[in-house]
Amino acid sequence: MSSLGLVFVDQLSKNNLVYESIGAEDSLLFFEPMSSFYELPHHKQKLIYLITSLRKYIPTIKHERVIHEKVTENHEGLTKTLKRIFSEQQFEKLYVTKPSDYQTLKELMFFCQSNSIILNVLEDTKFVSNEEDFDLWSKGKKSLIQEYFYRWIRKKHSVLMDEGKPEGGKWNLDKENRKGASALKEIIPDRKPIKTDELTIGVMVEVDKIFNKSFGDFENFNWATTHKEAWNQMLEFFDTYFKNYGSFQDAMKSNEPFMFHSLLSAYLNSGLLDPMDCIEEAECRYRNNEAPLNSAEGFIRQIIGWREFIRGIYWSNMPHYKELNFFNNTNKLPSFFWDGNTKMHCIADVVDTTKKNAYAHHIQRLMVTGNFAMLSGISPNDICDWYLSVYIDAYEWVELPNTLGMATFSDGGVVGSKPYAASGKYINRMSNYCSSCEYNPKNTIEDDSCPFNYLYWNFLMKNQGLLSKNPRMGLIYNTLSKFQEPFKEKVKRKSDIFFKEIF
Ligand SMILES: Cc1cc2nc3c(=O)[nH]c(=O)nc-3n(C[C@H](O)[C@H](O)[C@H](O)COP(=O)(O)OP(=O)(O)OC[C@H]3O[C@@H](n4cnc5c(N)ncnc54)[C@H](O)[C@@H]3O)c2cc1C
Ligand code: SF4
Known part of the structure; x- marks a missing residue:
């Protein structure tokens, strides 16, 4: 019996392990309608970004049996979709990269258990470390401190190191990264527009119709929607903004929404960019004297320190984590x-x-x-x-x-x-x-x-x-x-x- 590979809209890494887990006779399901799309008023640009990226990505995957489940006005949801697909063809196994939330993982586990399907949850390749790394590091520790995890990962992957010691002698240059807006004397270059093509415009129209209660404007949509475009955005960041990234990391200025930030999180989190590529590029720019150490260290710390640590905290503390309310706060969000x-x-x-x-x-x-x-x-x-x-x-x-x-x-x-x-x-x-x-x-x-x-x-x-x-x-x-x-x-x-x- 054959298998089904499932790819969610935020799992567009080129090296998603689903592709190497299934054979030519198996089917691939690309699933657009995340359940939270219908539960929360997501920003229109987020919906447009994810759906467009997936639709541009599917034709690049060379696989014969492809099912593309698109967003619709009242989508039946993941479980019902799977039931329908499995009633048309009896797959023995389901392969999926670990989803981005606990609830979806639970839903998949429940579906597979109730239908006697073997579920294979694969490691997510859009991270530098894996969950075993986090478990290994955190084992036996009373409290988990990001700074130590960061040093551990940096050493393990030999990032910004100098003969076993941190480059420049210090692990963390955060103290150099606290200039306020008043210290900023130069003009911040505008972000270059990214061309919007017909496919993207079509998705804009669709999103506006289907998710008409969603939040935000889409007129300023200026996001890459392919791996190549995301790569170009990364290079543009390193060419133009990286030099000042560190010093002004904490500064805020009216009408300067981006300051010197990278704007790469969307691409890293949906798989259009690989975190290690960003880290290697950052280190390379520093070693070529294109940017100071506080920019390189600050940027690398955000990615291999904070991003990896945060993900470890999520998976090692769910599901009870979501229920925590230390201060017992109950006030409603102001309008x-x-x-x-x-x-x-x-x-x-x-x-x-x-x-x-x-x-x-x-x-x-x-x-x-x-x-x-x-x-x-x-x-x-x-x-x-x-x-x-x-x-x-x-x-x-x-x-x-x-x-x-x-x-x-x-x-x-x-x-x-x-x-x-x-x-x-x-x-x-x-x-x-x-x-x-x-x-x-x-x-x-x-x-x-x-x-x-x-x-x-x-x-x-x-x-x-x-x-x-x-x-x-x-x-x-x-x-x-x-x-x-x-x-x-x-x-x-x-x-x-x-x-x-x-x-
Ligand atoms: C309340 C709150 C909510 C947040 N929600 C999200 C979220 O939903 N998704 C998200 O990716 N980030 C979130 N962050 C972290 C951070 O604000 C964003 O990653 C960052 O603003 C993205 O912009 P950038 O790519 O320009 O970041 P840069 O300043 O250029 O940083 C480089 C990269 O480091 C990573 N990074 C930096 N800080 C963090 C962090 N604390 N956690 C995880 N990754 C980090 C991101 O991948 C980012 O692209 C949140 C922070 C706070 C305080
Ligand atoms: S509310 Fe006004 S005064 Fe207070 S921190 Fe914000 S901008 Fe400053």
């Missing part, structure tokens, strides 16, 4: 996360770029929207659904640990050792947002005070029982203990009034 209609200029700018581009860079996601969600006690479900919907690179394996763990500390310290909570003073230091905001980042309890300032102290007071014993929070709780009661009361009152207005 300005969707329409940007707020006087807080930083949030309005981040929501605006999110709508226009299906993109915001890391510090915008972490220190503006993520920080705000944590300080305002927004329910982890609401905020995770938002991040999963609005960004072109978002899949549960990467979105969840970043949102639940890194940005909102709802996992109580699985990803990070302390909350990334910050007041408006941080945003003011790193950006030019505050100079054109109605609020004043220097004030906390005055009429024009920046909400991030009083919400920050309010968050620390409210969660003192949960956080004050954290050794990394000692200093800040020491400062809080010196505040007078009237100040603390005003902070609380202002926060309550603010919450009444937004929730």
Whole structure:
């Protein structure tokens, strides 16, 4: 009996192991309609990007028996599709690369078990490490610290090393990567337009019709949709932006949605680019003196440090991870996360770029929207659904640990050792947002005070029982203990009034 190979829309790696697992007599199913497409209002650009990429990719696969399951208005879903296909032809085995979320994996396991089909879940080749690496590294460790995982992977793959030691003597140059927007003297070159062809336009029309309740604009669609185009985007990043990537990694500027970032996450996460190719190119540019070490190390750390670590955290902690709510937060997501209609200029700018581009860079996601969600006690479900919907690179394996763990500390310290909570003073230091905001980042309890300032102290007071014993929070709780009661009361009152207005 023959087998069926299943390829999801975000599994477009050229070396997807499904192809070498099946024979010429077997069939290949390319499956477009991810179930979350119908459950969440995904950004239109994300849907267009994924569907177009898959449709351009299928003709490049030289296989005779191909089934292409397309998105439709009321799609029957994965299980029913498989039932239909298996009722037409009885396959003995199903081969699939591990899906990007736990629920889909469970669905496949259940389907195969109930129908006596042998399920072969294959390793995902769009990562540098595999899950066994993570298990091996994490075995016996009390807490999992990204920095040590990063060093381990870097050594294992000999990336940016000098005779067994880290290139330049230090593993991590993050301290050199914290220049604010005010230090930026040069103009950031515009991103070059990527030609939109007929196939892409056709998908735009289809997506607009089928997913008419989805979020965002598609007029600015400027994403590569083939391996070759993604490769060219990678080269363009290294040629034009990489030199400044490190120094301005944390800087934010109004109307500069991309700064010097790579914009490569969408391609890495759907398989149009291979992470090792990006890392080798980064190292090569550094060794050719085209970019400083802080850019090369910073970029490489994001990919072989954070990206690989985050994925290890997801799979080793699911399914209970998704249920975590350390602060017991229950507030609903305010409507300005969707329409940007707020006087807080930083949030309005981040929501605006999110709508226009299906993109915001890391510090915008972490220190503006993520920080705000944590300080305002927004329910982890609401905020995770938002991040999963609005960004072109978002899949549960990467979105969840970043949102639940890194940005909102709802996992109580699985990803990070302390909350990334910050007041408006941080945003003011790193950006030019505050100079054109109605609020004043220097004030906390005055009429024009920046909400991030009083919400920050309010968050620390409210969660003192949960956080004050954290050794990394000692200093800040020491400062809080010196505040007078009237100040603390005003902070609380202002926060309550603010919450009444937004929730
Ligand atoms: C709340 C929140 C949610 C996030 N959700 C996602 C998500 O759904 N998908 C996603 O790919 N990234 C997510 N990130 C991580 C990061 O913000 C994006 O990877 C990055 O902004 C993508 O833009 P870029 O390609 O220009 O990144 P660059 O700054 O150019 O970084 C280079 C690459 O490093 C990788 N990377 C950097 N940081 C991380 C990280 N923390 N986790 C995983 N990979 C990382 C990405 O592949 C990225 O392309 C999230 C971060 C936060 C704080
Ligand atoms: S003042 Fe506060 S709300 Fe306004 S842009 Fe600055 S940090 Fe954001």
